[in-house]
């Protein structure tokens with residue numbers, strides 16, 4: 001831990017989104033941090049996975065080399081060439097991420113995901129919408145990626161937000177050292193916590209890491225902070241966990257815990273174009289969206305299973 005005052009600490013974020021109503025109670029400002037401890041095959045924010053700033057290229061915005069070519073003039077690694085349509089071709093394997101081409105691109109066809117920001121500057125953005133928070137019970141949510149990967153910055157931001165009386169929430173994958181999550185719990189009003197599967201092998205295959213730390217951390221979080229509102233969320237992914245067996249196992253794990261909500265999120269492909277911009281392949285290419293009927297069926301199933309012990313006030317399944 002550094003001696004820098006909390007409000008001067010800096011982190012790398014890739015977006016600050018205002019007026020969100022899906023990422024914590026009320027109307028919120030979401031700060032999306034770079035870096036993640038997992039690599040979910042369906043990730044809709046692939047630009048969050050690297051901790052460092054990173055180049056992205058959207059050919060639809062390129063003016064063509066004939067009209068522009070600023071980027072090719074500055075690239076020190078010949079990572080940019082010209083395609084048959086006159087537009088730039090980016091070779092991600094040759095690129096060393098020096099990022100200078102993005103500085104000269106007039107249309108942001110070449111663009112950088114990630115920028116540095118201080119706790120104070122991030123919270124100034126959040127405070128612009130204070131009036132909406134007080135009316136709706138909202139505040140700030142740290143998301144990602146995994147916001148607790150940048151632990152020093154995120155903890156400083158949560159502490160400073162609480163000092164300023166801003167309601168705090170994080171969206172976490174739970175795959176972080178317990179000591180960090182334990183510290184975060186001291187400054188949080190609520191937590192949105194992903195559990196994707198109870199099957200360790202399946203989890204490792206699709207998510208890139210085992211679920212053991214994630215499940216242990218949730219148990220410890222609820223033992224340490226029983227009054228902290230935790231909403232457990234499961235993205236329902238076709239071919240991975242879109243069955244009553246898989247969802248039922250998760251519900252059985254969480255429903256005895258105090259002050260717990262549960263939510264299913266439907267798989268969508270909205271993040272898939274960003275994989276192309278990063279020079280990556282979309283891991284779930286060919287996977288169709290979940291039908292409304294199947295999603296609804298799983299939600300109703302989760303709801304009735306969640307209420308099997310009768311404590312319907314504290315145990316609820318929420319949805320869009």
Ligand code: SF4
Pocket residue numbers: 055074075076077078079080090094095096097098099100101102
């Ligand atoms: S970021 Fe990559 S493509 Fe851009 S100038 Fe540097 S090496 Fe070339």
Ligand code: SF4
Pocket residue numbers: 061062063064065068069070071072088104105106107108109110
């Ligand atoms: S600088 Fe941007 S717009 Fe110009 S050629 Fe390069 S990618 Fe295209």
